[in-house]
Amino acid sequence: MNTPHPLAVSVVAPVYNDPEGIADTLDALVVQIHDDHEILVVDNGSTDDTRDVIRNYTQDHENVHLLVEDEIQSSYAARNKGIRHADGDVLGFIDADETVGDDWLETALRAMDEQDADYLGCNVELTLPQDTIVGRYNARTGFPVEQYLETEHYAPTCALLVRREVFEEVGTFDARLISGGDREFGERVHEAGYEQGYAEDAVVYHPARTSFEALAKKNVRVGRGFCQKQRYYPDRFGKPGIPPTPSGPGDDDEDAPDSAFTRLAFAFLSIAMLACRGLGYYYEFLLGEKREDVPGPTR
Template identity: 35%
Template sequence: MSSLNSHNKDRLINDKYSPLVSVIIPVFNDAQRLQICLEALENQTYPKHLYKVIVVDNGSDPDEDIEGVVAKFGQAIATSESLPGSYAARNKGISLVQGDVIAFTDADCIPAQDWIEKGVKHLLETPNCGLVAGKIETIFKDKEQATPVELFESITAFPQKQLLEERHYGATANVFTFKSVLDRVGIFDARLKSHGDVNWGRRVFAYGYKQVYADDTCVAHPARYSFTELYKRTIRLAGGFYDLQIRSEPSVFKQNLIFCKNLIKHLIPPLMWVYTALIDKRLNTIEDKMKVSLVMFFVRYVYAKEIIMLKLGSNSARE
């Protein structure tokens, strides 16, 4: 792999080579934000003839008209995947890839104009590169009147650099990789509705590939606005973690032990989280700090409730 990257780097420097890139976007009932995402991808600095956007409709309602939205953009094609879950949808996109490089983002993200160019550059310049995780910047509906949930997301959502360095994965809202890496380590676990990026990223790391954080490879992601939106995200993440543990640990005894540890952790008041919010300089006022602290309690106990329901036989949520 390192010799391939070295060769690609030399050719890129000599302006003789740029790889074909496939951008994969799963979407479920989010046509409005998908259109904004595709608008951002339509006029990238990367050569138009060298990238294609594959939009995978994961069972959206017919009135969303995902195909109609995609048809407006020359760089994009539409396909579908009936198996619920964004990782199943990403796998369908992977099956249609025809280039060397694959980029992942989400329908609610807004890639920077040079997103593809910068992501490819980091891939090619890093020997034995398995993945590049780019920056995910949260944005507000109204900077002057941010909701408590938006403030919470602004300091907690998508810490890509930390995720990569400490947990060896990047959120698939902004990840680049080589098709050859996927061929070797495998595709996503389609059974997971969340944490599939954790599972895949750790496999990439286990195979000895280098993982790179790229601050200049940026997408914007709207912060969740309401407690309803945050509730949905929290139960999805709880379900993804629960499913991942069940899949990775065959021993029922150890599964139960992990469950108990996780439950106890989430029943304990999040005092360390609150302390972190109180000293975080990104929160300008005491009022903002207190709002975020209350949201932290909400997230902690919603998570605890959800893993109890899963243990009692509920199915993990897809959104």
């Protein structure tokens, strides 16, 4: 079923109003891309100079391409646009504000072959653009990708490789979801019987959210996304109106901070972010509705 390494790869990176972030990502990627690989940057309706930045890279690198998704404001719709235009046997997904280790792509492809995996999550390490309490909390509670794969059968789309035939069978991402489309897709992949793997040595660096506002917005979006998954997939996620059981690192976590002040701050942030998820969930439950204008997963 699987083809041997090396493979032609299409790396898909959605972006919205982030010229500095996409420049950092492309700087890290272009040195790893071979002649039979490509980078597809999908602009999702940017209103600043993001597209001009991308065009500069397309002029200097023939395997960097700009795509545009202006009809649907959704990172999953942008990724789907990349999937439809990709030529690679393997599709890699990364976010616009990330960087990668020097041998990220080669290491990830080797892990796919060694594990005979069709769907591969990579190691995500959070960095601190600014050393704040919020940033340290986010870095501690960030992306336990191996745990996600073992317990929920998915890897985040900020660090994911998928073989083309997987999309041909199970379909693309669900662009109706504001958040959680990576989990919904990963569960479909698992249910279809494809092999999922994890590459500890293939490292993606993701900047932590360092402000309360940024982290709160993310958690509101996560709450809304879970309610949407229940609305579209009640057999898998339960009926809308009953939010998920909260989970996360406890007080006995081996990485718990030593400082009493930091422990207290982390406890406050944990409660606050749980409240933000609940706020997002019930906002979506009370005011949201099915999006009939946006297509669900397509093959």
